[in-house]
Amino acid sequence: MVENIRLAFQGIWGHKLRSVLTMLGIIIGIAAIITIVSTIKGTNEQIKENLIGAGNNVVTVQLNQGGYSYDMSWNDIPQGVRRITEETRQELEAIDGVEKVSLYHSRNYAEGIFYLNTQFNGEIYGIDRYYLNVYGLQVKYGRGFTASDYTDFRKVALVDENTVTTLFGGESPVGQPIELQGDVFTVVGVVALSEEFAPTIQSINDYWLYADRSSGRIYLPDAVWPTAYRFDEPQNVAIKVENTDVMASAGQAAADLLTEKQIVDTNGDFDYRSQDMLEQAQQLQSMSESTNAQLIWIAGISLLVGGIGVMNIMLVSVTERTGEIGLKKAIGAKKKRILLQFLTEAAVLTSLGGIIGVISGIGLAQLISAMMQIPVAIDVTAIAISVVFSTLIGVVFGLLPATQAANLNPIDALRRD
Amino acid sequence: MPILKLTDICKDYQQGREPVRVLKNVNLTVERGDYLAIMGPSGSGKTTLMNIIGCLDVPTSGSYELDGRDLKNLSDDALAEIRNKHIGFVFQSFHLMPKLDARDNVALPLLYADVPLKERRVRAEEALKAVGLEERMDFFPNQLSGGQCQRIAIARAMVGKPDLLLADEPTGALDTKSGNQIMEIFRRLSEEGMTIIMITHEPSIAACADKTYHILDGELRTETEEPKEAGHED
Ligand SMILES: Nc1ncnc2c1ncn2[C@@H]1O[C@H](COP(=O)(O)OP(=O)(O)OP(=O)(O)O)[C@@H](O)[C@H]1O
Ligand SMILES: [Mg+2]
Numbered sequence: 001m002v003e004n005i006r007l008a009f010q011g012i013w014g015h016k017l018r019s020v021l022t023m024l025g026i027i028i029g030i031a032a033i034i035t036i037v038s039t040i041k042g043t044n045e046q047i048k049e050n051l052i053g054a055g056n057n058v059v060t061v062q063l064n065q066g067g068y069s070y071d072m073s074w075n076d077i078p079q080g081v082r083r084i085t086e087e088t089r090q091e092l093e094a095i096d097g098v099e100k101v102s103l104y105h106s107r108n109y110a111e112g113i114f115y116l117n118t119q120f121n122g123e124i125y126g127i128d129r130y131y132l133n134v135y136g137l138q139v140k141y142g143r144g145f146t147a148s149d150y151t152d153f154r155k156v157a158l159v160d161e162n163t164v165t166t167l168f169g170g171e172s173p174v175g176q177p178i179e180l181q182g183d184v185f186t187v188v189g190v191v192a193l194s195e196e197f198a199p200t201i202q203s204i205n206d207y208w209l210y211a212d213r214s215s216g217r218i219y220l221p222d223a224v225w226p227t228a229y230r231f232d233e234p235q236n237v238a239i240k241v242e243n244t245d246v247m248a249s250a251g252q253a254a255a256d257l258l259t260e261k262q263i264v265d266t267n268g269d270f271d272y273r274s275q276d277m278l279e280q281a282q283q284l285q286s287m288s289e290s291t292n293a294q295l296i297w298i299a300g301i302s303l304l305v306g307g308i309g310v311m312n313i314m315l316v317s318v319t320e321r322t323g324e325i326g327l328k329k330a331i332g333a334k335k336k337r338i339l340l341q342f343l344t345e346a347a348v349l350t351s352l353g354g355i356i357g358v359i360s361g362i363g364l365a366q367l368i369s370a371m372m373q374i375p376v377a378i379d380v381t382a383i384a385i386s387v388v389f390s391t392l393i394g395v396v397f398g399l400l401p402a403t404q405a406a407n408l409n410p411i412d413a414l415r416r417d
Numbered sequence: 418m419p420i421l422k423l424t425d426i427c428k429d430y431q432q433g434r435e436p437v438r439v440l441k442n443v444n445l446t447v448e449r450g451d452y453l454a455i456m457g458p459s460g461s462g463k464t465t466l467m468n469i470i471g472c473l474d475v476p477t478s479g480s481y482e483l484d485g486r487d488l489k490n491l492s493d494d495a496l497a498e499i500r501n502k503h504i505g506f507v508f509q510s511f512h513l514m515p516k517l518d519a520r521d522n523v524a525l526p527l528l529y530a531d532v533p534l535k536e537r538r539v540r541a542e543e544a545l546k547a548v549g550l551e552e553r554m555d556f557f558p559n560q561l562s563g564g565q566c567q568r569i570a571i572a573r574a575m576v577g578k579p580d581l582l583l584a585d586e587p588t589g590a591l592d593t594k595s596g597n598q599i600m601e602i603f604r605r606l607s608e609e610g611m612t613i614i615m616i617t618h619e620p621s622i623a624a625c626a627d628k629t630y631h632i633l634d635g636e637l638r639t640e641t642e643e644p645k646e647a648g649h650e651d
Contacts, residue, residue, distance in 0.1 A: 014516065328525070328529075329497060330473060332500045332501020333497065334493075334498070336494075414508070
């Protein structure tokens, strides 16, 4: 076999121009497929990244009324909706693919928050002890919330780095007091994303507001949330999942569970819904996929034409090499060996075409990416499949010429030259 | 036991509608170590006979025993194996692989006998030494003279240690000097006990063999037999 492959390379090298021309169909087909798949994947990942926040794998579940998210900034405490208990939180964590669940309160438009005379107009969150973990936030300096912050109802706060800039003028806020709805809270620490992702989008609102609302976030322990806002506000749920693939299913399962357990009075038209950003993302993705599926078909036809080209050249090659084949048979080569030799040659030829195609495809994808600002992600599976498939083309289209070679009569073959 | 025994071998070729009998009841017994030449005019059936002896072709009728084994009804692959193990071929036009050097050309039959690469090389080099080409192992056929090419072909025929060496006009494409060199090698091989059957046009070449047969119009006779229907040819 090694011998055959060596011979095949020799044969291909011996007819460089012819080999390249033969491979051209395969090269073009595979290059097209790799380019298309890379752009699809790149676009998809960008969509996912923008909408969900890459690396976070967090899906949020919120209370909805009549299909719209129920915003506590403008609404009363909903009737007939229970607060989510620790027990339920644990049930949510037991859902397939769920890693961690956090319950939190939030206001997307904070009001009445000041440091000295500066007003804060970012977002405010009342968070449980799992929240930082779920969103991958780390305390950069100062400290995080301790158990006693929760049990002793301490009026403490964490801020993010944007807040340090917008509210504290870049100075360290640790130990500084902020006024919050007339109460004084002490900043104990600054949090930042453990990994850098820009923009990192944590909710649907973030997505729309990211551009003009980067003024920051302030976090309070959820225990003291009612001192600033209201008692019995229903929580939002942030669910960290193992990977983006299970996001939709885990979010849906969590929403169903909460709707089932938390809504005691069904008259209010309340339910829990997971952020449908993923759904939107998937719609966008399937759109780009279906247009590209057509291109894949065209690439497939190019591969078919390429395969026929390979078959044609192999037939010519068998005719040219009747003398060689005849001699080999005369000195004892069995049919299988001749068959294998030609199959190997065809397969090596098309595999080589496939590999060149993959390389040019990657190059082309990168070129497109650079020129048209389309993101590109190289798909290893697509590369592997392409190479295997091009080898297969060689085997399939090499079969006829190889059989012809194997069945040559050695006498006729020797007589011919 | 004779190394090969042909009994009433006939070979027909379909030419147009009617079959043409190219070999007519050929009987031939060759003992181990025999060195014989077969002569005959062009088209008399020499190559056809050689192909049958060499298991490249099968007779229309008659029986062929090689080393006591009847070769009737063997598959193509079984015949290939017999050629590989028992028969060495030398052709008028050498039939070397242009893209392989001398060593690899000679080693080729061993490849089909599944001999490992290292041993193939060693044995090919030995065979090349035996025909006096140890200096030319890395040369390609187009870098060598006709005589040298034919010696490579002999080395290739001998590398598998066959029972029988078949040569179809081995000197046909060579000048007298190179031809004589080939004949010297054949003589030495014969003295070492090799069985050789050689086809030739030239009486001087045939004279190198121990025994000469004549084939005329598909009929085989030893040199002592008088051609019964001489001149019948049209
Ligand atoms: N495949 C074939 N089909 C039909 N006729 C054939 C075939 N092979 C050989 N013949 C005929 O058989 C006869 C003997 O051919 P062969 O090749 O054995 O002659 P030869 O004695 O070797 O001649 P030369 O000295 O020219 O090589 C010729 O008349 C030839 O035309
Ligand atoms: Mg002949």
